[in-house]
Amino acid sequence: MAEPNPFDIFDPLPISPLAKVAPAALSMVPNGFQAMEQPATKKPNFFDQFDEPAPATQPPPGVSPDNPFLRFHQQPAAAAPVAAKEPNVFDQFDEPAPGTPAAKTQLDAAGDVGGGIVHGMVNAATGFFGGVGALQQAERGAAGNALESHGYPSAAAMVRSVPTLPSGADLNGMIERVMGPLYRKPETTAGQYASTIAEFAPGAAIGPGGLIRKIMEAAVPGVASETAGRVAPAGYEGAARLAGGLAGNLGTAAAAARATGADRAIVAATRGMEPGTLRTGQPVLDTGRGIGVPLSGPEGIQFATNNGTKLGELQRVVEGSTGGGPTMAAFYANRPDQMRAAATNAFDTIAPQSIAPSTLGPRTAAAADTAINDVRQGINAQTRPDYARAEAHLVDPADFAPMRTPAFDASLGRLRGDPVLGPEIAHLPDNSGRVIDLVTKDMGARSQALSATGEGFNPLLAERYASGSADARDILRDPARGGVQAYDDALTAQAQARAQNLDPLTQGPLGQIAGRGGGRGTLSGTQAVGDAILPAAAERGQAGELADATRRIGALDPEAIAQLVRQRMGDQYDASATALIGGGNHSGGAKFAKDMAGTPQKQANIDAVLGALPNSPQAPQAVNTLLDTLRATGRRLPPGSNTAADRAMQDTLSEQNTLGGAVTAVRTQGRSLFANVGGKARQAALGRQTGRLADLFTAPDSADRIADIVQRGVEPVFANALLRQSLQTPGAMGQR
Template sequence: MSQTINIDGVGPVEFPDGMSQADMAHAIETELMPGLKSGGLKLGGASQSPQSPTAPPADQALSYGDRWEQAKDIAGALNTGVRALANGITFGNADRIAAGAGAATGVGGTQGDYAGNLEAERAKTAQFQQEHPIGSTALNTAGNALGAAALPFGAATEGASALLGNLGFSNLFGRAATAVGANALVGGGVGGVQGASNSPDWTDIGRTAKDTAEGMGLGAVTGGAVPVAGAGFNAVRNFFANPEGAIVARALQGVDDATLARAQALMEDAQRRGITLTSAEAVQQASNGASGLGRLQRLTEGTTGGSAVLSPIMANRPGQMQSAVSNELNSIAPPVERPYDVAPAVQKIGEQAMQAAEAMRGRATAPYYQAAKSETINPNAVRAVADSMDQAASADQTGILSRPVNAARDLLVATPGAPAIPATRTPVELPNGTIYKTTAAQPATPDTLSNDIANLDRARKYLRDKIDLPPFAADAIPKEEGKVVGGLIGELRDRMERNSNNFAQGRQEFERISNNIVEPFSNSPTGQLATASTPEAQRAILFPETPLPGSENGIGNAIASIMARNPDLAKSVVRQEAERAANSTVNGLTSTGSPDQWGGAKFVESFRDNPQYAKNFDTVLTRSGGDAGGFNGLLDALQATGKRQGPGSLTAQNTLDLKEMAAPSGFGAMGEAITNPLSILSHVRDAVTRARLENRSGAIANAMVDNPADAIDWLRAARDRAEPVQVPAALSPIAALFAAQYGAH
């Protein structure tokens, strides 16, 4: 309320409510009309009204003095407001800065009197806070924010995190605890600075230290609490609003969009093959088991709504996998109608390949041997070999060696010798008496030995081949005999080489080709097939369970050799191997007689359990004209089915060596709890999560088996909804600053 007085020559003038007439008259005399006497002044028309008076004419406006006073009042208010803002920006040090400036320059204070200036500045600040508590606090807070924004608090927090990480805190306490520690560290530093600024007298060391320590404590607690509060907010939000999103977000940690794209492509390929994969299985396969989506699927399958969707799909899975495998086998080769005809045909091709290698050696050495055929060697050289044979036969007291040695010697004889014939006197009866007919004695005739290269080499090869026959062959030479005979024909070969350059060169070429080509070929898978007559023996050569490292080329060459002579046979061999694996896995039954939902994963294990076997099979399939890429695509899809966690299991199926799984029985669960007490906590945690998912489990299950693009998009969307609200790195130090400023004292 105000009082309005109409003054002649002046107009209406407002006075404060409650001011006495004497005081108003004195004010008029001294301020408005200095030449008048109060007794001559008539006050009238006084009224009390809350309404504004009629504005005076322009020539009756307030004096310049009044306007100056009003301007000073406005300037004073602005000054104190700026002071509050500046105090916030400088963390409470604006009064100190102004006092120091006044002491240094005399502007705004008394020159040389810092203490007096500081007291005056603080008095002005206190007066403004008292008169405008809300505005003062708002301006000071705004100043704090502006000052904090100007400082690199975010970089400081990140630097503290890096420092603690380098010191090993992350390894000891985890990333979350390290983040809390880093924020507490920076918050404590900021709080300490603010606490020191709050201290009224820096010359009082004890008080200043106490205020600094108090600010550090408040700042550290507040700074460390900010990331904890942010994590708590995110946890509560996801727990109630987006449980599947929280699980998806955790499960997809470290899974990038490229991996999700591979998972989508895998689902699409499986779909083309007639196999329904879940998005969880596809991501697990594409990430090589790095995601945790298997748990989400397992928990969803454990709910009423999720089971209603996924159980029929899993029940149909064995048939889907069998059909897909059958189609892939048919792409390799049609079903083998007469499987027992395969092994003999393969062996025959092995024999032909081996014969071809030997024939090549024969063609290479033929010119040398042909030239040597017309040559002869010194008969004494052959006689020396024959004498060695005679000595070996006579030295054998058992008679075991004499027969084969003598038989070998006979092969060297061109004309058999004859023993000496003594003279004879034979009586002849005549009518006149007996007469005697005498036959002259004949000396012994020695045998004549062959000395031509052609016949000697023929005899040598005959004996060599008999020695090389397997023990069960009809004409095979026993081991002991063969050793003796082999040494004798070796002596013959040496003498032939010394006496014939052509024969020596032929032998050298023969040995070179034998060592470098024929014998390695004989030891190769292709050469081994020449003596392998059964399917088991041939499988041990082409598809050994534990193949030698780097054996893919040799086995591939064996299939290529079959392919070159009989393509259908080569493809049948490959199909038989793949079909053998299918019959014991994907086409098989569980121990309870039911179709095996993990049969496809077991089929994959047959091929990929041994990396060298996998490499060998890929090579064989390619060399027989098959599509290794398509076959591996099938294996990828089937392997993904093994990423599914079994009912009641806490582990992915494929990590349990693909043993059959089922929910633990009562005794089984008790045993698990005894051997692994932590499993109880895991099961309790699963039960809580299933309860959270129950009301949306059907929708989650449907999303998992949606068309591939939508299924993967659902994962992305669930993950993105669960993205945590990021707490700015600068928020913790700013909060610490406020806590130290307003929480102290």
């Protein structure tokens, strides 16, 4: 019988008067009024609706169910205990009961996550190093069970007592004793997930990929493994965790291996090319962007690999497509202006643009002539002592007589009567070395004048002067014939110096520049001299001569030679990159690079001349960077016909994967099997893939991204996933 309740007086049924007044009844209900206090209840949880309902409670006999104080009755001693509600898997997400400090809860959760990470990393290490011991213990247990089942308990006990290496669980126990509170199993959901992800993290180091990919390769299988273990029936947690981790690893591998039509086209276009080789195109892109001429990925790779791939053809397909064409057109819209601006910046490192270009040719020619005269005067100064000794020598009259030919006497008479030279030799006899030397020189000049076509041309008379000059010189330089050794020494030294030092200058670029300034005061003169210092038609091996001429002129007029070189390059760019009818010349930069430095000898000439300029130290690198970038722009193929190769690439790009084809078929109720609808689907796929390729080709890191695609195409992603799983399995199946 139930204990009397002081609130039974409110029952509608009759109650004994003793029960109303008996004070002992109250004392028999321990803490009776405490039942009226509101218990601390947890905050309602959305998932409480899934709780099993508590068994219904019947009121005590004789008590009305309408009594609101029914809850304060003592239950009969023999009554069965109230059944607790069935645990709900979502109870773990309940809010803490009121009164719990929020700050302390958050701190405990954060600490549990940190402890979970430590726990997971330790489990990963112990699982790896304890894998052999776990396998030995499993084998030992299986053998003991087999022996025992066949009736050999003693042998089974002996087998079970065989020592093995420590397993992961054994190592965990040791570490727990050493680390103490620092090593603890996580208790919160977040901590347990953090622990599992940490266990899977070391395995993510297997295979290539960036930081984001590595995070996914640890987090996805870790979350999958932990979730599978939580929902698995009792006794199957380890197997479920193994299956979950394997599914996560295979899922990330499938995502990494997922090849779109664009990826397949890139792999096909670069077949046989290593990813590392493709990456050599990235510095080309970086250089072009640095000077203001952005290049596409195919342009950079084709330049770096010397057209070693089919990416140029693939880009042409993309440029001609409706999906990628607009992106590529916008990318190339400003290329002519970009190239011209880059060329101007490079030329400015040579010298500023002259405001009087017509004067550059005459100025440079004058400096070249001065340089040649300086060399000639140096030779004369070197031989002057020998000439002085020869000039004082008097030839014996008997030896002088053979010199007196009619041509000799004619030149002697002209010299004696010359108002300039006559007074210099008036005090000297005709047979003196000084007079004879001047006469022979005049005879030689007369011979050359008479040999030249024009007024006074007389080859017979020219021969008489030439032979007479030679005979007189031979006598004067031969002591046996009345001459003097000093004169022979002077002529020999002068001939050698001229052959070694003067003739190469007069006959090479310096002499050409000195003699090609005839267009003085006109732009044609500057163009002629500019072509002499950087010839349009290069001669093999002439780089050294050009560098020498540049240095000699630069020593006399450094500004003129630098501005002349700049003018030569600027004029060539204008000629090569002339705008086409209907728009800018996109290939003008490549044509300039070909016209200016299209052969190894032309490139060598540019390097030699720029390196010899006295005040332009940055010019060689700047100009060569420009030339390389402009050469790379030439790797872009012009729009062409729809070739068989183009159509094959379009087929690859428009090919749908299996899932995409199935979705299309369902969406069109099977009509996609017919050519019309199927063609539209392929066209849509082509647009998507060419659009993706256009974005890829115009990206600043395009070459690296293309190499990444090729790397993924040859990467054994599933083998790597299984290898990761093999390292993660011991920790995943260990004690939680």
